[in-house]
Amino acid sequence: MIYGFLLGKNPELSLAEIYYYLKNRNIDFEIRKFEKDFVIISTKKLDEEKVINDLGGTIKIAEYVENIENLFVFDKIRLGLSVYPRNRKLYDNLKKELTQKLKDRKIKYIFISPKFHGHTDLKHFEVLKKIIRKNGIEIIAFFSEKNYFFKTLSVHDPSKFKERDVGRPRQRTIYSISPRLAKILINLSSKPGDTMLDPFCGIGTIIQEALLIGVNAIGFDKNEKCIQDAKTNLNWLMKKYQIRNKFSLLEADSTKISNYLEKNSIDSIATEPYLGPPLKSKPKKTYAEKIINDLYGFYEDFLLEAEKVLKPKGKASIVFPNFLTKEGDEIKMDIYNIAKKTKFKLLDLFDGKKSIIDADQKQMTRREIVLLEKG
Numbered sequence: 139m140i141y142g143f144l145l146g147k148n149p150e151l152s153l154a155e156i157y158y159y160l161k162n163r164n165i166d167f168e169i170r171k172f173e174k175d176f177v178i179i180s181t182k183k184l185d186e187e188k189v190i191n192d193l194g195g196t197i198k199i200a201e202y203v204e205n206i207e208n209l210f211v212f213d214k215i216r217l218g219l220s221v222y223p224r225n226r227k228l229y230d231n232l233k234k235e236l237t238q239k240l241k242d243r244k245i246k247y248i249f250i251s252p253k254f255h256g257h258t259d260l261k262h263f264e265v266l267k268k269i270i271r272k273n274g275i276e277i278i279a280f281f282s283e284k285n286y287f288f289k290t291l292s293v294h295d296p297s298k299f300k301e302r303d304v305g306r307p308r309q310r311t312i313y314s315i316s317p318r319l320a321k322i323l324i325n326l327s328s329k330p331g332d333t334m335l336d337p338f339c340g341i342g343t344i345i346q347e348a349l350l351i352g353v354n355a356i357g358f359d360k361n362e363k364c365i366q367d368a369k370t371n372l373n374w375l376m377k378k379y380q381i382r383n384k385f386s387l388l389e390a391d392s393t394k395i396s397n398y399l400e401k402n403s404i405d406s407i408a409t410e411p412y413l414g415p416p417l418k419s420k421p422k423k424t425y426a427e428k429i430i431n432d433l434y435g436f437y438e439d440f441l442l443e444a445e446k447v448l449k450p451k452g453k454a455s456i457v458f459p460n461f462l463t464k465e466g467d468e469i470k471m472d473i474y475n476i477a478k479k480t481k482f483k484l485l486d487l488f489d490g491k492k493s494i495i496d497a498d499q500k501q502m503t504r505r506e507i508v509l510l511e512k513g
C-alpha cells in the first residue's frame with residue numbers, strides 16, 4: 139500500500155517517530171517522498187486506526203488513489219478537500235475541477251469547506267466531525283513535481299489526548315510532558331510486549347501512553363508524591379481503557395537504577411529527566427552554562443546505570459535540556475561526549491541528525507530529543 143502521512147508541528151521528529159515505529163516492529167517500508175509536513179510511505183497494509191492512535195506526531199493517514207474518479211461511485215457524496223502544500227490557487231482550481239466532475243456525473247454532493255476562511259485544508263477535528271463520522275470522503279491533494287491524490291483513512295483525535303492530559307485525576311504542569319511527546323519518545327525506543335523503563339516518571343504520562351501502545355512499563359521517581367499521583371492516574375487509566383499490560387512503580391533514585399533492577403533486564407527506556415530549574419525568561423549565557431554544568435554529572439550517572447540494566451541493542455529515547463540565551467547563543471549538553479563515556483551509540487533521527495529540538499517560542503527550557511542504543 140502507498141500511504142500519505144500528514145505530520146504534526148515538528149515534522150522531522152514526527153517522521154523519525156514513524157521510521158522507528160515501523161522499524162521496531164520489523165515492518166518493511168520505503169519513504170518515497172518527504173516535503174515540509176507530508177510524507178509518502180509504501181509498506182504493507184496497516185491498521186490505520188490503531189496506527190494513528192499509537193503515533194504522537196501524525197495528524198492524518200491517507201491511502202494513495204491512482205484515479206480520483208474511482209471515488210465518485212455514489213449517487214450522493216459528502217466531500218472535503220485538503221491541499222498540501224497549502225496554496226489557495228491550487229485549492230480553488232482543484233475544488234472547481236472536482237465539483238464539475240460531480241456535476242457531470244449527476245452526483246449530488248455536499249462540499250465541506252475549511253472552517254477558517256482562506257484555509258486550504260481541513261483540520262483534524264473537522265475531518266472527524268464533518269467527514270469521517272458522517273461517512274464522507276476527504277481527498278488530500280499533495281502537490282510536488284507531480285500531483286498525488288489520497289483518501290483519508292484515519293485522523294488524530296485531540297479529545298482523546300485531552301482526556302488523558304487534563305482529564306486525569308492528578309495533574310502537575312511542571313512535572314508532566316504532553317501525551318504527544320510521550321508517545322513519540324515511546325515509539326522511538328519501544329515496541330509492544332517490551333518492558334520499558336521511565337526512570338523519571340513524574341505523574342506517569344509516559345507510562346500511561348506506553349500501556350496504551352501495548353508496552354509494559356516500570357516507573358521510578360525519587361519524589362514520593364509523584365509516585366502516589368502516578369499510581370492514582372494509572373489505576374484510573376487501567377480501568378477506563380481496560381488495559382491488560384502491566385506496570386510497576388518505585389520511589390527510587392535513578393542514578394542508582396542497578397540497585398533495583400537486574401542487569402540486561404530492560405528492553406527500552408523512554409524518559410524526560412530533570413531539566414533544571416523552571417525559567418520565566420531566556421537565561422543569560424553564564425546561567426545557562428551553569429545549569430548545563432550542574433546537570434552534566436547527573437545525566438552521566440543516570441546513563442551509566444541505564445546502560446547496565448538495558449539489554450544489548452536496547453534503545454533509550456531521552457530528553458536533554460537545551461537553551462537559547464538572552465545573548466542569542468545555543469547552550470546544550472555535549473551529547474556526543476556523554477554517549478562516548480557511557481558506551482551508548484547515538485542513532486540517526488532524521489537525515490543524519492542525531493538530535494531534534496522540540497520546543498515552541500514560549501519554552502525557555504527547550505527539549506533536545508536523542509535516541510541512544512546500547513552497544
Ligand SMILES: C[S@@+](CC[C@H](N)C(=O)[O-])C[C@H]1O[C@@H](n2cnc3c(N)ncnc32)[C@H](O)[C@@H]1O
Pocket residue numbers: 312313314315337338339340341342343344358359360361364390391392393409410411412413
Ligand atoms: C520532568 S519530570 C518527568 C515528567 C514525567 N515524564 C511526567 O510526564 O509526569 C522529572 C521527574 O524526575 C524526578 N527526579 C529528579 N531527580 C531524580 C532522581 N535522581 N531519581 C528519580 N527521579 C528523579 C522528579 O521528581 C520529577 O518527577
